[in-house]
Amino acid sequence: MPAISRDEVAHLARLARIDLSDDELNHLAPQLDVILQSVAQVSEVAAQDIPPTSHPLPLTNVFRQDEIRPCLSAEEALAGAPIVDGAQAVEDERFRVPRILGEEA
Amino acid sequence: MTDLTKLTAAETARLIRDGEVSAVDVAQAHFDRIAKVDDRIHAFLHLDTEGALGAARRVDEKRAAGEELGPLAGVPLALKDVLAMKDVPTTCGSKILEGWRPPYDATVVQRLRDADLVILGKTNMDEFAMGSSTENSAYGPTRNPWDTDRIPGGSGGGSAASVAAYQAPLAIGTDTGGSIRQPAAVTGTVGVKPTYGGVSRYGLVAFSSSLDQVGPCARTVLDAALLHSVIAGHDPFDSTSIDQPVPPVVEAARAADVRGLRVGVVKELGGEGFQPGVEQRFNEAVALLTELGAEVVEVSCPHFVYGLPAYYLIAPSECSSNLARFDAMRYGLRVGDDGIRSAEEVMSLTREAGFGAEVKRRIMIGAYALSSGYYEAYYGQAQKVRTLITRDFARAFEQVDVLVSPTTPTTAFRIGERVDDPLAMYKADLCTIPSNLAGNASASFPCGLSPDDGLPVGLHVMAPVMADDRLYRVGAALEAASVQRWGHPLLEEAPEL
Amino acid sequence: MSTPAATVPDLLDYDEVLERFDPVLGLEVHVELNTLTKMFCGCPTEFGAPPNSQVCPICLGMPGSLPVVNGKAVESAIRIGLALGCDIAEWCRFARKNYFYPDMPKNFQISQYDEPIAISGEVELEVEGQTFKIGIERAHMEEDTGKSTHVGVTGRIHGAEYSIVDYNRAGIPLIEIVTKPIEGTGALAPQVARAYVAHLRDLMRALDVSDVRMEQGSLRCDANVSLRPLGETAYGLRTETKNVNSLRSVERAVRYEMCRQGALLAAGGKVMQETRHWHEDTGITTPGRSKEQAEDYRYFPEPDLVPVAPSRKWVEELGTTLPEPPAQHRKRLFEAWGFTEMEFRDVIGAGALLLVEATVAAGATPAAARKWWLGELARRAKETEVELDALSITPAQVAEIQALVDAGKINDKLAREVFDGVLAGEGSPEEVVAARGLAVVSDDSALGAAVDRAIEANPDVAEKIRGGKVAAAGALIGAVMKEMRGQADAGRVRELILERLGAE
Ligand SMILES: [Mg+2]
Numbered sequence A: 001m002p003a004i005s006r007d008e009v010a011h012l013a014r015l016a017r018i019d020l021s022d023d024e025l026n027h028l029a030p031q032l033d034v035i036l037q038s039v040a041q042v043s044e045v046a047a048q049d050i051p052p053t054s055h056p057l058p059l060t061n062v063f064r065q066d067e068i069r070p071c072l073s074a075e076e077a078l079a080g081a082p083i084v085d086g087a088q089a090v091e092d093e094r095f096r097v098p099r100i101l102g103e104e105a
Numbered sequence B: 001m002t003d004l005t006k007l008t009a010a011e012t013a014r015l016i017r018d019g020e021v022s023a024v025d026v027a028q029a030h031f032d033r034i035a036k037v038d039d040r041i042h043a044f045l046h047l048d049t050e051g052a053l054g055a056a057r058r059v060d061e062k063r064a065a066g067e068e069l070g071p072l073a074g075v076p077l078a079l080k081d082v083l084a085m086k087d088v089p090t091t092c093g094s095k096i097l098e099g100w101r102p103p104y105d106a107t108v109v110q111r112l113r114d115a116d117l118v119i120l121g122k123t124n125m126d127e128f129a130m131g132s133s134t135e136n137s138a139y140g141p142t143r144n145p146w147d148t149d150r151i152p153g154g155s156g157g158g159s160a161a162s163v164a165a166y167q168a169p170l171a172i173g174t175d176t177g178g179s180i181r182q183p184a185a186v187t188g189t190v191g192v193k194p195t196y197g198g199v200s201r202y203g204l205v206a207f208s209s210s211l212d213q214v215g216p217c218a219r220t221v222l223d224a225a226l227l228h229s230v231i232a233g234h235d236p237f238d239s240t241s242i243d244q245p246v247p248p249v250v251e252a253a254r255a256a257d258v259r260g261l262r263v264g265v266v267k268e269l270g271g272e273g274f275q276p277g278v279e280q281r282f283n284e285a286v287a288l289l290t291e292l293g294a295e296v297v298e299v300s301c302p303h304f305v306y307g308l309p310a311y312y313l314i315a316p317s318e319c320s321s322n323l324a325r326f327d328a329m330r331y332g333l334r335v336g337d338d339g340i341r342s343a344e345e346v347m348s349l350t351r352e353a354g355f356g357a358e359v360k361r362r363i364m365i366g367a368y369a370l371s372s373g374y375y376e377a378y379y380g381q382a383q384k385v386r387t388l389i390t391r392d393f394a395r396a397f398e399q400v401d402v403l404v405s406p407t408t409p410t411t412a413f414r415i416g417e418r419v420d421d422p423l424a425m426y427k428a429d430l431c432t433i434p435s436n437l438a439g440n441a442s443a444s445f446p447c448g449l450s451p452d453d454g455l456p457v458g459l460h461v462m463a464p465v466m467a468d469d470r471l472y473r474v475g476a477a478l479e480a481a482s483v484q485r486w487g488h489p490l491l492e493e494a495p496e497l
Numbered sequence C: 001m002s003t004p005a006a007t008v009p010d011l012l013d014y015d016e017v018l019e020r021f022d023p024v025l026g027l028e029v030h031v032e033l034n035t036l037t038k039m040f041c042g043c044p045t046e047f048g049a050p051p052n053s054q055v056c057p058i059c060l061g062m063p064g065s066l067p068v069v070n071g072k073a074v075e076s077a078i079r080i081g082l083a084l085g086c087d088i089a090e091w092c093r094f095a096r097k098n099y100f101y102p103d104m105p106k107n108f109q110i111s112q113y114d115e116p117i118a119i120s121g122e123v124e125l126e127v128e129g130q131t132f133k134i135g136i137e138r139a140h141m142e143e144d145t146g147k148s149t150h151v152g153v154t155g156r157i158h159g160a161e162y163s164i165v166d167y168n169r170a171g172i173p174l175i176e177i178v179t180k181p182i183e184g185t186g187a188l189a190p191q192v193a194r195a196y197v198a199h200l201r202d203l204m205r206a207l208d209v210s211d212v213r214m215e216q217g218s219l220r221c222d223a224n225v226s227l228r229p230l231g232e233t234a235y236g237l238r239t240e241t242k243n244v245n246s247l248r249s250v251e252r253a254v255r256y257e258m259c260r261q262g263a264l265l266a267a268g269g270k271v272m273q274e275t276r277h278w279h280e281d282t283g284i285t286t287p288g289r290s291k292e293q294a295e296d297y298r299y300f301p302e303p304d305l306v307p308v309a310p311s312r313k314w315v316e317e318l319g320t321t322l323p324e325p326p327a328q329h330r331k332r333l334f335e336a337w338g339f340t341e342m343e344f345r346d347v348i349g350a351g352a353l354l355l356v357e358a359t360v361a362a363g364a365t366p367a368a369a370r371k372w373w374l375g376e377l378a379r380r381a382k383e384t385e386v387e388l389d390a391l392s393i394t395p396a397q398v399a400e401i402q403a404l405v406d407a408g409k410i411n412d413k414l415a416r417e418v419f420d421g422v423l424a425g426e427g428s429p430e431e432v433v434a435a436r437g438l439a440v441v442s443d444d445s446a447l448g449a450a451v452d453r454a455i456e457a458n459p460d461v462a463e464k465i466r467g468g469k470v471a472a473a474g475a476l477i478g479a480v481m482k483e484m485r486g487q488a489d490a491g492r493v494r495e496l497i498l499e500r501l502g503a504e
C-alpha cells in the first residue's frame, strides 16, 4: 500500500503553497512514497516511554532584557522588496502585495 | 617567489604580521587563482572584490600603524552563501533569493570582520543546504578539484572545493547532516562541525534549526582550529547558543597528542554499503592512532542506523516551516503578480518557480510529517529516535573519549550519478547524521586516497558536547603522522588545475 | 465566499431564542503587552509610529534571523496567569503555528500549543446582581502580526485590488486568554461576555501589563457562541466571531449570533461551524472560513527557542506583585465612597470604576467624580459611540474641572463647555477656560450693575421680594444670568439681589 497518494501530494502542495505542475506531481508522488516508506522505519524502534528530543541541548530560560535596540530604517526594511514591472513593490512606506483572499487565523 | 595561495592560513597570517607580504597582495593572489581555475570548479557564486580588498587594505594600515593583529588577520576566506552578509548577495544557491542583499551581518560574519579576515566571496552550495553533492544549486554544480567529473560533496561543496583548489586557505561551511564533513572527506580537506550551540546561528539561513551548525573548512587541522576559535562563543542573538568558554581547540591542534586517548570504533558504521578502499584507509588510520598511543576499542551504537530515517523526517519538517518565509511578499523573487492574481496564487507560483526539485521534495515530506494525523507516527517518532541516539552517544562516551568511523561510505561519486535516486543520495550522510541529531562535535580529517579510485577518504571523529578540542587532538596527530609517512600533505597528491 | 450584502439572515426574537435554547459561550481575548520591546526582538512597540519604522531583520522574518524571548513578556504572562488564578507551568515551550498570510513575516506564528504557560484559572463576575464564575482554560504567549491595508474600490478585503503592509505591529507580545465553555448565563449571556472582557481590561490595567486600548487593538476579542436546545447536554455547533473590538460590540455580537443561530435552528436548519466576522457599522456577522477550509497548522516545538521553565521562587515573587483582587478592590471602594448600592452598581455598570477611582485620587470628591463620569461624560461617550475610557479626557482633568467649580471660577454650566474644549483637544481645562473666556464674572461692580438693571426692569418682582417673598428672586437671577451669558455665579447674584432689596 502506498504511504501517500497523488491526491495527498497535491493537497500537500497546496498546503505548502507550491503550484506543482502535473508532471511534477506524477514524478514526485512515487518518490515521496518511496522516501516515506523508507523513513517509516523510525516507528520500529521508539517505544512509547521514550521522551522525544526537540532540542539537542538541555538549555532553558534564555531571555533577553526588555531594552530597545536600533531598528532598520523604513528605507532599509523596504530595500529588498520584490520587483514588479521593473519597480519595487512598495507604496506609502509599506510593502505592496497582491490582493489578499481569506482571512487571518 | 612563494605562491601565496599554497600557504596555510597560519603561515599567511604570520607573514602579514611580520610585514613580509601585504594582505592586499595575498587577497589579490587568491582572486588571481580564482580567475584561473574557477571556471572549471565553480566554487564561487559571488566575489566581493571591492569589500575584500578594502578589508585587506585596512589590515595593512593597521600593521603600518603598529596595531596588534589577530592570529588570522589578513587571511582570505570563502563564505558559504547561506550566511547573511550585509549588502552582499546572499542566495543560498536558490533562485528564490536571487538579488537579495541582506541589511545585516550574520554573527559569524561580524566575528570574521572583527578578526580582520578577508572575505573573498560567497561559495556555491546545494539549494538551502539540501543535498550531498552541490548538484542542487540553482546556479549549476561545483566540481571536485580531484576529478572535475565528480561531485565535491554537499551541501558545502563550494566551500570545500575552494579550499581544496587553493582559492582560499579557509572557508566557512554549515553542517545539518554532514554538509561540512562529507565535502571535506571527498575533497581531502579538514571540516569540523562544532558542538550544536558552539557557534552562533544568527544570520545562518535556517534549513533545519535544531540540526544546523556553522563550522570551519581548512587544509590543515591548526588552520581549522584557529578559524574555529574566531567564530565560536556565546551569542545573545541565538537562544540556542551555549554560554560557556570555547573549548581549547587551538591548544589541542598544537599538542597533536593522542597518547592515552580512548578511541571507539563504531561497529554499526561500516561493512555493507561501504567502499572497500574507504574501509581500508579507515582501518589504517585507526591502526595509526594505535601506533601513536591511543587505546582503540570497538563500541556499539545500535540506534545509529535509524539516524538516517529520523533525519529525513526532522530536517524536512523544520525546513518546511523555515522556508515558508520565501513567499514573494517582502524580498526575493516574485512571479505572476499581474495585478489580478491573489497573494496566495502569487506565492504558489513564485515558490513553484523559485525552488528546485530537492527543496520541493523536502518541503512536501516535512508538511506531510507535521500534518495532523501523521505527526506522532513521523515527527514524534523521529524525535524519539533522536533520544535513543543521544543515549547511544552517552553510553559510548562513558567508555571512550572519541568515536571514529569513515566520514562517508564511498569516495566522491560522479556528477549526475545519484540525481534521480534520492535514497542513494541520502546515504552519503549515514555516518555524519548521528552527531547532528545529538548535537555533539565531530569532524572529518583526510586519511589517504582510496586504492580503488585514487580519491580522498575521510576519517570521521566524534566527541562529546563541548569537547570539540578532542577532535583536534586526533586530527592533528593523524595529520602529523600522515605527512611524515607520505612526505607531504595529502592535497599535494591532487592533480594540478 | 459570500459578500456581506448578500447575507442578511433572519434573526429570531431574543426572548424566543431563550425560550428554546441555552447559549454557551467561549471567549478568546488577545492582550498586547506594554513591554518596551517586541516579543522576540528589540524593536519598540509604541503605537502610531510611521509605517515600517519599528522593524528589524528579526520581526521582518528575514532569512537567517532568530528570535530571543523578551524576559519581561514572560514575567507579564506569569503575572497575568496568577491574577487569573491559573497554575503556572513548571516547564513549557513555544511552538510554531504554520500558515501562510502576508501579514505574518515568517508564515508561521511563534505561539504556544499544548504547553501553555498558564492553565486552569477562574474569574468571578457580577452581572445584574448575579455572580458568574468563568473558567479560564489557558493563557499563552505569542506574537502579533503586521497590519495590511486593503487598497481598492471597496476598501474591504473583498474586491481589493492590492494590499499594503506595515510590519510595525509584527512581533508585539500577545497573551491569548481562553475561557472554558461558559454555561448557565441564559438571557444575560451578552452582558456576561461584555462584563468578562471589561473585567480582563480592568485586570490588565491594574497589573500594568497592557494599555488595553480596544480602539487601538491592544485588547481584542473573538467570541465563540453556540446554542443547545434547553434540557440537552451536548454542545451545539459553534461559530467563532472575530474582531469584536469594543465592549459594546462584544455584547452586540453575542446577542446577534444567538438570534442568528436561533433562527437557523428554529427553522430546522444547521449552524455551520465556521469563523465569522463582526461588522461594527452594520451590527451583523458574516461568514469566514468553514471548518472544512480550516488550516492544518502543523504545530511543532519552536526549535529556535529553548523551553521556559519558571522557577517556583520566581513565580512566588511575582505573586507578591499582584494588585488587589477585583472583588476586594470593589468592596474597599464601596466602603470608602459612601455611595448607595444602586449608585455603586451604576458606576460599575458604566465601566467607570477605575475612572472614578482615579478622579478621586486626583482630588475630586467621590460624588463629584461620579456625577461627571456617569452624567456628562457618559452621555458624550454614548453620542460618539466610544467607551468611556476612550474619551480624550483624563481623570486628572475631570478633577481639575471640578476644582475650578469648587473655587467658583466656573459654574456647572460653564464646566460643560470646558469638557467640550478638553474633548476637542483644545488643551487643559485651565487653557480652555482662558481661551474660551469662560470664567464667571466675579467683579461685584459689573454684577451689581446688572442686578440694578434687572431690578429696574422688573419693579413688580422687586416689590414682592421687598415684601418678603424671597422665592421670587429666581426671576431676577435668571435675568441677570441671561445678561451675563451664564458667566456668573448664581449664588453670588442672589446675594446681591437680596442685599439691594433689603430682604432676608
Ligand atoms: Mg492565537
Ligand SMILES: [Zn+2]
Residues within 6 Å of the ligand: C038, C041, C042, C043, C054, C055, C056, C057, C058, C059, C060, C171
Ligand atoms: Zn524587530
